[in-house]
Amino acid sequence: MKRYSLLLPVLLILGSLLPLQASRAADAAVPTQVNMINEIIEQGWRDFEIRPAPEVDDSTWCRRVFLDVIGRVPTNKELQDFLDVKDKDKRANLVDQLLHDDQYTEEYASHWSTVWTNMLIGQSGGNDRRSMISRVGMQKYLRDSFARNKPYNSMVYELVTASGSTKPGTENFNGAVNYLIDKVNEEKGVLATSSTSRLFLGQQVQCTQCHNHPFNQWKQQMFWEFNSFFRQSRSLRRFVDGTRDIDHAELIDQDFAGEASDPSDALVFYELRNGLTRVAYPVFTDGKPIEVSGYVSDVNRREELGRMMLESENLDKMAVNRMWSMFLGFGFTKPVDDLGPHNPASHPELLSKLAAEFRKSSYDLKQLITWITLSRSYNLAPVLGSNNEIDDPSIGEMPKFSRFYLRQMSAEQLYQSLVIVTDASSQGSYEEQERERNRWLQQFVVAFGTDEGDEATTFNGSIPQALMLFNGDLTKKAISTANGGFIDRLTKTGKSPRDRVNDLFITGLARRPSKNEMTIANKLLFARKGNEKEMLQDMWWAILNSNEFIMQH
Amino acid sequence: MINNWQTPSGMSRRHFMQHLAGSSAVATASMTMGGAIQANADEMRKKRKSAILLWMGGGPATIDIWDLKPGAPTGGPFKPISTTGDLQICEHMPMVAQQMEHLSVVRSMSTREADHNRGRYYMHTGYVPNPNIEHPSYGSVIAHEVMNQRPELEIPPFVSVGGASAGPGFLGMAWSPFSVTSNGQIRNLKMNLEDNRLLQRMAALDTIETGFSQRTRDLPASEHAKVLKKTFDLMTSDQMDAFRVEKEPEEVKERYGTDRFGQGCLLARRLVEAGVPFVEVDLGGWDNHNGIHTLFKDTKLPQLDRAMSALVEDLNQRELLKDTVVIWMGEFGRTPRINQNAGRDHFARAWSCVVGGGDIKGGVAVGETSTDGSAVESEPFSSEDLMTTVCKGLGISTEKTFTSKNGRPMKIAGGGKIINELVG
Numbered sequence: 001m002k003r004y005s006l007l008l009p010v011l012l013i014l015g016s017l018l019p020l021q022a023s024r025a026a027d028a029a030v031p032t033q034v035n036m037i038n039e040i041i042e043q044g045w046r047d048f049e050i051r052p053a054p055e056v057d058d059s060t061w062c063r064r065v066f067l068d069v070i071g072r073v074p075t076n077k078e079l080q081d082f083l084d085v086k087d088k089d090k091r092a093n094l095v096d097q098l099l100h101d102d103q104y105t106e107e108y109a110s111h112w113s114t115v116w117t118n119m120l121i122g123q124s125g126g127n128d129r130r131s132m133i134s135r136v137g138m139q140k141y142l143r144d145s146f147a148r149n150k151p152y153n154s155m156v157y158e159l160v161t162a163s164g165s166t167k168p169g170t171e172n173f174n175g176a177v178n179y180l181i182d183k184v185n186e187e188k189g190v191l192a193t194s195s196t197s198r199l200f201l202g203q204q205v206q207c208t209q210c211h212n213h214p215f216n217q218w219k220q221q222m223f224w225e226f227n228s229f230f231r232q233s234r235s236l237r238r239f240v241d242g243t244r245d246i247d248h249a250e251l252i253d254q255d256f257a258g259e260a261s262d263p264s265d266a267l268v269f270y271e272l273r274n275g276l277t278r279v280a281y282p283v284f285t286d287g288k289p290i291e292v293s294g295y296v297s298d299v300n301r302r303e304e305l306g307r308m309m310l311e312s313e314n315l316d317k318m319a320v321n322r323m324w325s326m327f328l329g330f331g332f333t334k335p336v337d338d339l340g341p342h343n344p345a346s347h348p349e350l351l352s353k354l355a356a357e358f359r360k361s362s363y364d365l366k367q368l369i370t371w372i373t374l375s376r377s378y379n380l381a382p383v384l385g386s387n388n389e390i391d392d393p394s395i396g397e398m399p400k401f402s403r404f405y406l407r408q409m410s411a412e413q414l415y416q417s418l419v420i421v422t423d424a425s426s427q428g429s430y431e432e433q434e435r436e437r438n439r440w441l442q443q444f445v446v447a448f449g450t451d452e453g454d455e456a457t458t459f460n461g462s463i464p465q466a467l468m469l470f471n472g473d474l475t476k477k478a479i480s481t482a483n484g485g486f487i488d489r490l491t492k493t494g495k496s497p498r499d500r501v502n503d504l505f506i507t508g509l510a511r512r513p514s515k516n517e518m519t520i521a522n523k524l525l526f527a528r529k530g531n532e533k534e535m536l537q538d539m540w541w542a543i544l545n546s547n548e549f550i551m552q553h
Numbered sequence: 554m555i556n557n558w559q560t561p562s563g564m565s566r567r568h569f570m571q572h573l574a575g576s577s578a579v580a581t582a583s584m585t586m587g588g589a590i591q592a593n594a595d596e597m598r599k600k601r602k603s604a605i606l607l608w609m610g611g612g613p614a615t616i617d618i619w620d621l622k623p624g625a626p627t628g629g630p631f632k633p634i635s636t637t638g639d640l641q642i643c644e645h646m647p648m649v650a651q652q653m654e655h656l657s658v659v660r661s662m663s664t665r666e667a668d669h670n671r672g673r674y675y676m677h678t679g680y681v682p683n684p685n686i687e688h689p690s691y692g693s694v695i696a697h698e699v700m701n702q703r704p705e706l707e708i709p710p711f712v713s714v715g716g717a718s719a720g721p722g723f724l725g726m727a728w729s730p731f732s733v734t735s736n737g738q739i740r741n742l743k744m745n746l747e748d749n750r751l752l753q754r755m756a757a758l759d760t761i762e763t764g765f766s767q768r769t770r771d772l773p774a775s776e777h778a779k780v781l782k783k784t785f786d787l788m789t790s791d792q793m794d795a796f797r798v799e800k801e802p803e804e805v806k807e808r809y810g811t812d813r814f815g816q817g818c819l820l821a822r823r824l825v826e827a828g829v830p831f832v833e834v835d836l837g838g839w840d841n842h843n844g845i846h847t848l849f850k851d852t853k854l855p856q857l858d859r860a861m862s863a864l865v866e867d868l869n870q871r872e873l874l875k876d877t878v879v880i881w882m883g884e885f886g887r888t889p890r891i892n893q894n895a896g897r898d899h900f901a902r903a904w905s906c907v908v909g910g911g912d913i914k915g916g917v918a919v920g921e922t923s924t925d926g927s928a929v930e931s932e933p934f935s936s937e938d939l940m941t942t943v944c945k946g947l948g949i950s951t952e953k954t955f956t957s958k959n960g961r962p963m964k965i966a967g968g969g970k971i972i973n974e975l976v977g
Contacts, residue, residue, distance in 0.1 A: 470744060
């Protein structure tokens with residue numbers, strides 16, 4: 001209980017800082033979009049008669065924004081540099097630095113490439129021998145796109161319309177094709193249809209392949225009309241000379257004769273549940289048709305689709321909903337990629353306005369990230385209090401964003417954090433390190449055994465994850481006392497064991513140890529018979545295994 | 554808080570369990586475990602109920618396995634054969650046919666979820682997906698309800714073999730499935746550290762952990778602590794021997810089949826024997842939109858036949874079947890109509906599930922479908938009904954109501970009705 005009383009004064013001090021937040025929001029350095037977000041969110045608090053958590057302290061916020069923007073925790077030095085700044089715009093400046101300073105470009109691009117690779121081709125796409133996907137090719141395309149801050153709409157257009165080869169270094173290489181390469185051949189491109197509408201337009205249509213959806217506006221007809229856009233596309237395997245091993249694959253557009261074998265009237269058939277057969281042509285979700293010809297020289301169907309998608313408001317909404325959820329832990333809808341209309345949003349007005357602003361910014365993802373990270377919700381403490389007890393989406397309530405919701409960091413964020421902070425990776429070329437990381441990540445993937453490639457992760461706070469963090473190789477490396485390792489280097493810094501325990505907590509948890517924690521460290525030192533390295537090792541193990549470390553907070 | 558740096562590890566272990574567990578019922582039980590309960594263990598063991606779910610990921614064509622339509626245009630090439638029960642099944646399931654006196658087929662399943670994710674959720678929980686709440690799955694519910702029958706259990710009460718299963722929903726992470734591969738090997742199980750030092754590390758961890766939970770008051774923080782406790786239990790338990798399926802005699806391994814599903818079923822038997830209340834074994838690859846019958850005949854059915862028959866036979870011989878309900882199902886069935894790729898597509902309106910063991914009657918075919926298999930022509934049954942019946946077969950009260958974390962009352966198994974033909 002003593003611990004609790006120690007904390008109370010801290011909370012009080014933070015509470016008194018609240019007015020400062022208001023003045024910061026009015027500052028010229030803060031984009032108007034941030035005020036727009038704050039006004040709508042705060043109106044929600046008034047409507048529900050709740051009061052938000054206090055503003056989060058600088059250290060915790062710094063750790064938070066590093067994890068979300070570049071995918072790892074800050075180093076001791078980075079954290080200290082931030083804390084030393086006295087400027088009142090320091091948070092805005094740090095966001096700016098993470099997004100625009102050259103020293104972070106690579107990490108930024110790599111982090112977002114990882115996030116999008118998992119979304120576009122799954123956590124294991126390309127790892128199976130029979131797969132046509134080049135995971136490396138997908139990542140390369142995305143890394144280049146994020147490094148150049150390619151406008152979001154251009155990226156979507158390229159992913160949907162790309163043709164060329166999957167693998168870097170081959171003729172006609174175009175990494176963007178990896179998104180569709182395994183989705184167009186089987187089952188008439190059903191997977192291309194459902195993935196594209198879900199990922200980019202927030203429309204869940206997979207059920208309507210076989211029947212009208214029981215509670216959304218999508219009809220079976222619309223599914224096959226949307227599907228028709230993908231019917232000129234083919235994935236072709238290219239083999240290693242003289243063998244049947246796939247070297248790479250190529251995505252091409254070719255004339256589509258239609259299922260009635262008349263390319264000038266290239267239609268597809270689908271079957272109603274009662275056995276009747278119907279006909280579909282390419283028609284976009286808003287009812288706009290394109291030419292019925294299947295000749296690529298008359299009309300390239302995917303390019304038409306790409307163009308129409310860019311005009312759809314759902315494209316903007318889906319993008320901001322996803323980005324918001326990645327930073328705040330919950331989107332405006334749940335699931336985040338189902339925009340309804342049967343699925344009401346928690347803040348429909350904010351979703352629309354933010355989407356419109358995103359479009360106005362020419363789909364600049366870095367601006368969107370700036371608005372979100374500077375919004376008041378993103379700057380609140382991760383504390384559920386008596387004033388906002390009802391704001392608990394983890395038990396199924398609509399989010400009010402009156403506090404920062406705890407969520408576990410991803411396996412990738414954990415890995416990257418340990419690699420950067422403690423040099424836990426083995427040495428080697430970029431490719432070798434990528435392979436090692438990929439191998440490590442694969443241990444968590446579990447497949448569901450369906451043709452749609454559904455998968456789940458055991459990196460979800462369950463026992464296998466806990467065992468990995470308790471005893472796994474990554475932890476062993478991170479806590480190693482070997483010469484030149486993290487612990488060894490740490491013992492060569494600071495004045496006393498006390499300093500070094502401080503350092504350990506700042507590195508792992510972005511805070512100093514509490515009195516109790518320092519006491520434990522002392523006891524450990526005694527139990528280790530004065531061997532400080534071993535004490536630090538035990539303490540570091542405890543930090544890495546704690547909820548406070550694994551949670552984004 | 555730590556005064557026992559030098560105490561024997563047995564003592565301190567309980568001390569830490571107390572700290573890490575908070576108020577969980579499991580921990581309280583193991584805390585009080587002394588001579589008296591130990592002496593009662595055999596008595597308890599006699600009463601304990603378990604369930605094994607054979608999960609057929611992808612949605613198997615039950616019209617080709619359990620409810621054949623020979624002669625109908627939709628019937629496919631397979632012929633029915635007689636069994637030891639009062640029903641016929643597919644000719645490519647001859648070994649299971651010998652066990653059908655213990656198993657019953659519900660041929661009048663009629664559900665509405667024909668999408669993989671929705672169907673998986675619905676069949677696992679008895680509830681349709683709802684964005685505002687996550688329902689607990691079979692394994693979590695049953696483990697939760699029968700845990701009090703096994704105070705001595707130190708390993709996870711819900712084990713998922715070779716697949717992903719479905720989560721604990723509002724019952725919390727402590728009731729989530731423990732996923733293992735079918736060879737029973739568990740990664741990262743050993744720390745190779747002397748006991749005292751492990752305990753001291755745990756003490757340091759507990760201090761950080763508790764502080765964070767108290768400061769944030771947010772659910773994920775305290776859920777994390779519960780999982781740590783279970784992980785620690787498992788690392789230090791002799792009961793983990795149950796996972797070592799390689800210790801089984803060769804002929805037993807052969808009988809189950811040396812493929813992953815066969816070994817998974819064998820592992821399930823070992824776990825149930827060791828007191829695990831719920832085991833789910835995954836066999837994927839049933840999403841057969843193309844070339845279904847060749848695949849069934851050559852691969853899927855022989856594999857299923859061998860492992861499933863071995864499991865039922867073995868459980869019965871060991872007198873475990875009377876206390877162990879076996880469930881076979883996927884997320885839905887498949888269309889009676891065979892499509893142009895010689896496959897069958899998703900179909901939920903009329904299909905079959907299989908149950909047996911525990912207090913469930915075997916050898917019965919419940920309900921019937923039309924001559925082409927496209928409609929149920931008797932009383933239709935749902936996931937809720939099946940799950941309620943399974944609970945009944947395990948002696949779990951079907952009147953039980955959970956309260957979700959936001960205070961909603963939730964009937965166990967979605968408040969389904971009991972399938973009377975299956976339970977006395």
